[in-house]
Amino acid sequence: MACARRTKERTPLPRERTSLPRNAKMLSTKQTRAGKVGPAVENVDPEKEENCYTKRSSSSPQGGPKKRSAFGDITNARKNQTVAGKKEAVKVAPSKAQKAHGALGVAKNNEINLKKSMKKTPTKAPAEPEVDSVPERPAPGQELEPPSERQIPAAVEDIDKEQLNDPYANAEYAKDIFEYMREREEKFILPDYMEKQPDITGDMRAILVDWMVEVQENFELNHETLYLAVKLVDHYLVEVVTMRDKLQLIGSTAILIASKFEERCPPCVDDFLYICDDAYKREELLAMEISILSTLKFDINIPIPYRFLRRFAKCARATMETLTLARFICEMTLQEYDYARESPSKLAASCLLLALTMKNLGGWTPTLEYYSGYSAQDLHPLVKRLNFLLTYQPRDKLNTVRSKYSHRVFFEVAKLAPMDMLKLEKALTSC
Structure with a gap:
């Protein structure tokens, strides 16, 4: 079967690509749209090129995002500011008579407002803040109270209490999260699907999983990615009758999907074609990805x-x-x-x-x-x-x-x- 084609002690690496750098393509495109003839890619200043790449993150295959303000480049805030500035520059200075008339009007309005405020004397103390007002921030070292009091027996240790001050631990919701995952377990209980698979056996599945562990180790993926990929294979085989020559394709595609779900920087499609020893084409891998996701109805947050x-x-x-x-x-x-x-x-x-x-x-x-x-x-x-x-x-x-x-x-x-x-x-x- 296709799983036997794997090569041991070989670190899979992405294929060499001869395409031009991403920023070079963008540069030439922008200059062409503007109607200007820009310099060739080979004549780019090396110092500018180095500065451009230093702003990118090495952990992402597509590089880091460009610098921009929060909403300046996706709204018309800057345009409004520019137009407003132009309008103010075109305005003609008011005459002395207009200034004097405006000053008298402002003084009269201030006098009227002052008399009204003198009549309305406060008779009650300032109202207490509403319940939904923003609470004061705790002092450094002060423990944060959970949003709801947890009913924990006396003999049980509160394992989340130590991490209440850690904003990344989600200690307030940890117990609720795992209770929710326990409820989702009932939805993903696997039946005995091997009975309806005429061309696949449990031994073939074991060979596939053994290969998937090797892929996880070579790519240095998270263990969550491996467990989720195996779950995706099982739940897909529950719904679809598959031949043995497509089993490795299902396994590699499941790792691809799980990597997109779990990894910060997942491997690309060419990497998975490489580890399959080019047994499958890119179109087959992408078609299998669509088939797995549509079969599972894109519900891939499976408890592991x-x-x-x-x-x-x-x-x-x-x-x-x-x-x-x-x-x-x-x-x-x-x-x-x-x-x-x-x-x-x-x-x-x-x-x-x-x-x-x-x-x-x-x-x-x-x-x-x-x-x-x-x-x-x-x-x-x-x-x-x-x-x-x-x-x-x-x-x-x-x-x-x-x-x-x-x-x-x-x-x-x-x-x-x-x-x-x-x-x-x-x-x-x-x-």
Whole structure:
């Protein structure tokens, strides 16, 4: 199949492009419209060219935006100011008689207004500010109060309290956001779609996901991008019957869509054509992108286990090594079709509980139970299945995830020995 065409230990790079710089094209276009003949592109002053590129952001493929005022170049504010200035310059200076008449009129009006104001004496104190008035800003170091008081049991730790002063953490709404994602889980429960796929098997899906992990590692994409791309593939295969020769096209297009949704600087289309070893044309990739988005009705904000895992690890005060171990367990389930139909939040909670048990860091605390919505007994069957997956390694040839987490950057968590099933049973019953 097409997935076998990938080339290992080769960093995919975008193709060389021979097109002229973006600013050179804009320069020649503007001069032509103005009816002037501009200099050739090769004769551009190097100092001006360097200054132009220094204003662009290197992280964006299209460069940074040009400098402009807030509304000056998209409204007629400047035009009004210019016209007003011209009109004021054309005005003729008033005569002395007109000045004297105007001054008498102003004085008379001021006298009348003064008498009216003397008659209206204030009888009441100044009104109190309305409820919807702007509150005073808190002093430095003063804690911000959440918009609504949260009802948290006494035995549960408020994990968002420490970040209430961080405007980027959204701590006031974190619990509401994850409750909303829990509600959306019910909408994206996957059925057993392999029954209606005559040309695709679970093993083919595992090979595809193994390749997608390699792409995520080569492009240095976020883990959220990988998880979302796998979800897009599954939900698309639920609706569309596909042949095996199009499976890699679906996977690469799903990574493209997920990159646009998650990444700050996503790879371009040519990059995905390159990593597929030119097995597909640009038109096919773009057509598949339209097909996936229209089939899913552009609703691609699908809950993924990785987001819940980070939230639950915060509840457990887990170290980075423990979180990485839970991430390794969770990523091992991506290529297993049997785990694709599990609830993302329950899968994340079970991976964390298994990681805590393997590291002998305690069981499921009341804080974890409160924020996850699962008790320890709810997770025990899935935790045993996950440990079985780590013990017997059903797919030895697909070792991209294991080699990835065997690196010292990931604390070599893939080299940790799984727990004995009897010891795991005893540890789970004791917690």
